[in-house]
Amino acid sequence: MKKMIWAAWVALFCYHGSANATLNVVATYGWIGDLVQQIGQERVAVTVLAQASFDPHFVPPKPSLAVKLRNADLLVINGGQLEMGWLPPVLRQASNARIQPNSEGFLDLSSLVTLSNPRPHATRADGDVHPDGNPHYVFNPDNMAALAYGVAHQLCHLDKAGCGFYEQSLARFDERWQKEKQGWQQRLLPLKGKQLVQYHESFDDLAYWLGMTVVANVEPVPGVPPSASHLEKLLKRLADQQVVMVIQEHFRDREATEWLAKQRQVKWQVLPSDVGATPKSKDLFSWFNELVERLAP
Ligand SMILES: [Zn+2]
Known part of the structure; x- marks a missing residue:
């Protein structure tokens, strides 16, 4: 009997634990949303802002995007100024203090990798150049380990009860990514x-x-x-x-x-x-x- 009560209590506690722990995460682009989903699994609810059919430099900053940000616990962005033309007005409209830059619920993935070709002295004549460096770093699969680690670290910071869970799914993701990466490299040699x-x-x-x-x-x-x-x-x-x-x-x-x-x-x-x-x-x-x-x- 005691055993049964214990089991029921554990089930109840765990249920509440995970229900309360679900984080509302908003990602600017599809690949970021998937990365968060792969690490957070059932502990996160992910919303993506940009439709994949858009040019990522020029996403229409519709009011519906601000609505999506209103209840977010975490905003994960590409950074490197890729969202510069559309995210700031949307973020202002959302008036959600938790996810503003430099707050706990804001993660700029570009801060986790080294951007290639920074051009701090670029002028208008250089076009829409990204002065911090090339923001299209996701196309180098060697960057993924640092990005996945950064996401797991941030999720654990906001949902302490889930740290062990995030660590495990990070390990699984990383192992699979490294294995697949070797195959891709071989194929394109x-x-x-x-x-x-x-x-x-x-x-x-x-x-x-x-x-x-x-x-x-x-x-x-x-x-x-x-x-x-x-x-x-x-x-x-x-x-x-x-x-x-x-x-x-x-x-x-x-x-x-x-x-x-x-x-x-x-x-x-x-x-x-x-x-x-x-x-x-x-x-x-x-x-x-x-x-x-x-x-x-
Ligand atoms: Zn670009």
């Missing part, structure tokens, strides 16, 4: 040392991870689409280069990169730039699987 052209600087860190060189961006400067004469000049400039592919993100116009790839008779690929951008890219693992499939020679 033939690309090592080769050259590519990209539309925007989105894939700098991916190229670095693969040991590839980005020889040109199709944009004359970040945020400015290429003119026909710019494309002609670029084609001439590439004449001596051994480019093997031209790539771009899914949300952009495709004519420029397609034309360039056709002129050079090289592979042309449109890559999903976030979890949820294609039906196959359901979570971080399937997203990277799809990227690898599309890049593989």
Whole structure:
């Protein structure tokens, strides 16, 4: 009898423990939402602000986004100024003190990794350049361990009763990521040392991870689409280069990169730039699987 009462009490306590511990987490982008979900599992309720079909630099700052932030316990952002054009007004409208920058419920993932190519002296003439460095760091899978650790640490800080749980799911996630990463690296090994052209600087860190060189961006400067004469000049400039592919993100116009790839008779690929951008890219693992499939020679 005593045993039964104990079991019932434990069940009751645990039930209440987890029900109270559920954290409302808002993530700016799909990949961040999935990372939080993979670490937090049933202890978190995750909402994503940006639809994967949008350009992550220019998400429409609708009032409905502020509503989503109103009851959040934690806001997790990409940082590196990627959300600079749309998140600040939404965050002000939400008037939720818990998730403002520098408060306990705010996590900027860019603070956990080293951003490539910082340009502190950039001016307006340089276009929509990100002065803190390239914010598209998620495309280097070597960064994921630090990002996952940072998320687990933050969840544990806000939900102390769940620390052991987060630690375990972090270990599981990390083990699986490392294993998959080796497979991806193996599959893309033939690309090592080769050259590519990209539309925007989105894939700098991916190229670095693969040991590839980005020889040109199709944009004359970040945020400015290429003119026909710019494309002609670029084609001439590439004449001596051994480019093997031209790539771009899914949300952009495709004519420029397609034309360039056709002129050079090289592979042309449109890559999903976030979890949820294609039906196959359901979570971080399937997203990277799809990227690898599309890049593989
Ligand atoms: Zn960018």
